[in-house]
Structures are given as structure tokens and as C-alpha cells.
Amino acid sequence: MAVHAPFRLLLVRRLVSICTSSQRHSGPEDGLVKLSTSRRQTRTFSTAAVKRNDNEGDTSDSSPPSTELTFRQALLSKRRRPLSPLERISGLLPRDALSAEVTQLREQDQTEPGEDANTRAEEPNTSACHQEERPPLSTLPRERPPLSTLPRERPPLSTLPGESLLTFGELLVAECRRRRVEFRKMFQLQAGGRLQSSWGIVLHEDMVGQHAGRFLKTSMGVSIFIRRPSLEDYVLYMKRGPAIAYPKDAATMLMMMDVTEGDSVLESGSGSGAMSLFLSRAVGSKGSVLSVEIREDHHRRAALNYQRWRSSWRLRRGEEWPDNVQFHRADLGAASPLLAGRGLHAVALDMINPQMVLPNVIPHLHPGAVCAVYLANITQVIDLLEGLRCSALPLLCERIIEVPVRVWAVGPALQKDGRYRTRMAPIQDADLRRGDETSDDTGREETTTEEVPVPVPAFGSIPYMARPHCDQMSHTAFLVKLRKCVR
Known part of the structure; x- marks a missing residue:
């Protein structure tokens, strides 16, 4: 720093003398004209960069703009460090008023190792291009209308011989079983109607044209089973x-x-x-x-x-x-x-x-x-x-x-945490006798038999539970x- 300080002071004095000599040869009006011209060129360059990106796909009528950058444009692109006093003074002067030494020094300060001046200069203009390329609000996609107002175009469903799809006027039964809570309701399909439940709603239009005996999602995402009622169902829910x-x-x-x-x-x-x-x-x-x-x-x-x-x-x-x-x-x-x-x-x-x-x-x-x-x-x-x-x-x-009529509940056995139980191997009588003999020989030491899981059979290894259902039909007649x- 001590070596470069006198050299920079000498450059500053040299710049001041050049400015004084240039002002003597040309009046103050010429200096202002040249300064305003350089600023106009800077604004013209930024505008040209935007136009170049807007008309990027059209190469027949437009010619590529000049890629030569001025020192002022480079300074505008350099936002990472503050300007030095030399850069502030030299930036106010036109290019032809500078000496060769100052021009060379300015080009050295402009270019940094590992960076390209052209790339740095185009960064702010690139962001401006992206702002200009945004489509207007009128062309943006509008909010989607509700599903009930959209036309429902379903692919044709294949039916078996003698099978018919659901249509308006039919009687249907909706069932939803979640653990021990049951929802069962008989209703008639009507235009504009909807099935209401504690787990959401299903529009009647969503059922028309569907197969009987299928699951449909409610507005809350719960699956409800839709089927045609039997005569037994009808007399129970009519x-x-x-x-x-x-x-x-x-x-x-x-x-x-x-x-x-x-x-x-x-x-x-x-x-x-x-x-x-x-x-x-x-x-x-x-x-x-x-x-x-x-x-x-x-x-x-x-x-x-x-x-x-x-x-x-x-x-x-x-x-x-x-x-x-x-x-x-x-x-x-x-x-x-x-x-x-x-x-x-x-x-x-x-x-x-x-x-x-x-x-x-x-x-x-x-x-x-x-x-x-x-x-x-x-x-x-x-x-x-x-x-x-x-x-x-x-x-x-x-x-x-x-x-x-006694209703039974039969299903896989569950643990308290909700997971299925695993079928364990039964303890044979021979193993029990062998364990008793071992306990007699070793005194009062307790022996434990390790639980060996049963090999997985063809249809799984989960045990089932069977008991009378808690909801039983009382006496009728x-x-x-x-x-x-x-x-």
C-alpha cells in the first residue's frame, strides 16, 4: 500500500491537469454535451438489450446490437464493491479525454480474475428482460371453476350382459364403515341432488352413469360404497x-x-x-x-x-x-x-x-x-x-x-396400537415336560421358552377373532x- 499510494496520487494529479487542459481547449458547453451524450448512450444500450431479448426469435429484420461496453456501463453492472475515488473521477470524463495510462489502468480495474465484464454487464439487463417477458394479466390462467360446473366427460363404461348403469330415479344405498361407526342410507337419484353425510357430500350427477357396487369419494375424501338395494334393504329403510x-x-x-x-x-x-x-x-x-x-x-x-x-x-x-x-x-x-x-x-x-x-x-x-x-x-x-x-x-x-338372529364380528386380531397381531407357535406338551425336567435339575432357576414364529402359511399368519357383535337385533315376534x- 505504501508503494502504490504515491503512484495513485500521481495519477490523480495527472487527471486533474488533463481536465484543466481539456477545458481550456473546449468550453464548458462541450464538456456538458459530451457527458450527456455518454449518459444517453448508456440508456440507449440498456433499452437495446431489452429489445434484443424481446425480439430474440426474430433474426431476419433485426441486427445484433454492439457488444462493446463503455466504462460507465461496466460500473453500473458492478454492484459488489463500492467505487474508488479514481473510478468516480474517471467515470465523469469522456473516453477521448483520458490518456493512455489512465485508460489502461481503468481496464485493469474493470476486469477481475475469474469474471467476464460482458457477463457482469448483462446481468442487470437480463433481469430487466425477464421482467419485460412476463405475460400480461389478461393472458394468465384464471382460477379454475368448481368441479360441479365443469362438463363431465367420462369414457364409456363396459357392461356385462344384462347389466345397466345407474340412472336418475333409481333407489340406491350408501354405506360407510369406519371402525365401529356405520353410515347407511337409502335415497333416490335426482337431478341436482346430493348425498349428505358426516364425512362429506357426493353429488348425484357423479353417480349417474356409474356401475352399481363401487366406491365414490366424498368432498372430504372419504370412500362411500354405492349399491342398489335388495328387497330386504328396501323394506328395512323405506x-x-x-x-x-x-x-x-x-x-x-x-x-x-x-x-x-x-x-x-x-x-x-x-x-x-x-x-x-x-x-x-x-x-x-x-x-x-x-x-x-x-x-x-x-x-x-x-x-x-x-x-x-x-x-x-x-x-x-x-x-x-x-x-x-x-x-x-x-x-x-x-x-x-x-x-x-x-x-x-x-x-x-x-x-x-x-x-x-x-x-x-x-x-x-x-x-x-x-x-x-x-x-x-x-x-x-x-x-x-x-x-x-x-x-x-x-x-x-x-x-x-x-x-x-345373532350377528357375529369376525376379523383380524388387532393390538392396542392398531397393528395386526402375529400368530405364535403353540407350546407342545413335550416342550413343557422338558422345561419341567430342566427346572428340577438346575434348582429353582426359571427357564423361558423362546417364542418361535410359525412359518407363514399360504394365506398369511395373522390370527382372527370371532365374537358376537355388540349390536344385536332384539326380539321381534x-x-x-x-x-x-x-x-
Whole structure:
């Protein structure tokens, strides 16, 4: 530093003398003109750099700008260190006013080891180019509209012979099982409708055109199983007035009566229409069911449930459900005109006092046919048997049963942390005896048998647990089987 200080002081004096001599030869006006010209050239260069990048792809009409950099442009690009006094003074002077020594020194200070002046000079202009190349806001992609407003274009789904895709008007059942919480709901597909649950919603439009029996995602990302309801599902989740004959009891009654296609069956007590639907399917298109109900609200509800199932079946299968049920609002105890000229293959009674109508019904029942009675409590069963004894009807009481259904929970055994258990090898009796002998020989030292995992079988090594399910169906009814006899 001590050696270079006198040399730099000499350069400063030399620059001052050059400035003084140049001002003598040219007036102050010329100096200002040259200074303004150099500044204009600097601005022109930065603008040209932007234009060059904007028109980068067009090389036919535009010529590449000059890559020669002035000292002022190099100083603008050097942002890493502050300017020295020599650079400040020399930057204010035009290039032709400097001596050869000063020009050489300035070029040495401008170029640093490992860097290119052209690269440093183009850095700020490059950033400016990127700012100019940004597209306007009008061309930027707008926010995506909600999924419900987008057109849904799905590829055509392949179907099996006889299979139909979901369509509006059908009845569906949605199920969601997460651990022990169950969600099950029956609904009808409608335009603009949506399935609501605690785990989000599913638009009805997303179900139309899909296969039945598949999982769909809700708005919260939860999978819900969508399927068509069976007749058992329908009678359990349809709108009710009175209590229904549960499917387990209805199926047992059908077996008692041995109902087949083409039979003529009488039902007393339409209720909500559950037993009417089971009888309708059993007798088929060649048979007939006469359903009698004394209450107006029950009669109306049973007829509506029956027609709703038929409408859904037509959309589901493309064919009509047999229209073989006749609903009548009447008192069976005084309904002799309804039964006139009829021969019955079976009778199903769901009444509080069935013994009061049996004298009018049994004459129309075929010999050897069965009358199945659905009673809610054992007291009604006792009253029925006492009525049969007093009236001396030609009926044999063959069976009084209760149909229990016990639901079981069977699944892989889990630990408390939620992981599956591992099946362990059973300890053989020989190993136990060998362990006892070892303990006798060694005193009271305890011996432990290492648990050896069982080799993985063909279908895994996770043990299963099986126990009665915590949710059990309570008592429903007693079924009495009465058979007509000839005495």
C-alpha cells in the first residue's frame, strides 16, 4: 500500500491537469454535451438489450446490437464493491479525454480474475428482460371453476350382459364403515341432488352413469360404497307407518306357507307393505295377493311403498315388476264379499286379534294349506290358541317359534396400537415336560421358552377373532303355524 499510494496520487494529479487542459481547449458547453451524450448512450444500450431479448426469435429484420461496453456501463453492472475515488473521477470524463495510462489502468480495474465484464454487464439487463417477458394479466390462467360446473366427460363404461348403469330415479344405498361407526342410507337419484353425510357430500350427477357396487369419494375424501338395494334393504329403510314384518320373519313365514309362483295368497294387515312385497315376489306374475288393511294411513303407506319399489325396479332392470297385489281398505271380519269365489293357497295374518277373523277366512283356505300368524308377544299367542279351542276350527297348531338372529364380528386380531397381531407357535406338551425336567435339575432357576414364529402359511399368519357383535337385533315376534285339516 505504501508503494502504490504515491503512484495513485500521481495519477490523480495527472487527471486533474488533463481536465484543466481539456477545458481550456473546449468550453464548458462541450464538456456538458459530451457527458450527456455518454449518459444517453448508456440508456440507449440498456433499452437495446431489452429489445434484443424481446425480439430474440426474430433474426431476419433485426441486427445484433454492439457488444462493446463503455466504462460507465461496466460500473453500473458492478454492484459488489463500492467505487474508488479514481473510478468516480474517471467515470465523469469522456473516453477521448483520458490518456493512455489512465485508460489502461481503468481496464485493469474493470476486469477481475475469474469474471467476464460482458457477463457482469448483462446481468442487470437480463433481469430487466425477464421482467419485460412476463405475460400480461389478461393472458394468465384464471382460477379454475368448481368441479360441479365443469362438463363431465367420462369414457364409456363396459357392461356385462344384462347389466345397466345407474340412472336418475333409481333407489340406491350408501354405506360407510369406519371402525365401529356405520353410515347407511337409502335415497333416490335426482337431478341436482346430493348425498349428505358426516364425512362429506357426493353429488348425484357423479353417480349417474356409474356401475352399481363401487366406491365414490366424498368432498372430504372419504370412500362411500354405492349399491342398489335388495328387497330386504328396501323394506328395512323405506318409510314406515306401523312396525314391519322383519325379513327374517317374513322369510320364515314364506317357508311355512310354502308359497310358490301362481299361488293366491291373502294378507291381513298391510301395515307398511313389507310382507306384501315379499308375497308379490313369491307368487310371481301368475299369482295374486289380496292385502286388506283397516286403517286408512296404513293402507295408503303400503300402496305408496309398493309403487315406489316397482318404479325403481323398472329403471333398474328395464322390465316391469309384477302388478299382482290388490290393496283394499276393509275389515276382514266383515269382508265376505272380497273373499267370495276365491280359493286361497295360503294366508298370512298380522293382526292384534287374529282369532276373530279366522272363522271367515278358513272356509276359503285349501285343505292342507297353512295359515301363518305373526304375533308380537306371547300373550297374543295364548289368546289365539284359546280362540281356536273355543271356536273348534279345523286347524292344527304345528309350531310356535321365535326366529333369533345373532350377528357375529369376525376379523383380524388387532393390538392396542392398531397393528395386526402375529400368530405364535403353540407350546407342545413335550416342550413343557422338558422345561419341567430342566427346572428340577438346575434348582429353582426359571427357564423361558423362546417364542418361535410359525412359518407363514399360504394365506398369511395373522390370527382372527370371532365374537358376537355388540349390536344385536332384539326380539321381534312369535310365529304360529296353523294347518287346515279335514275332520
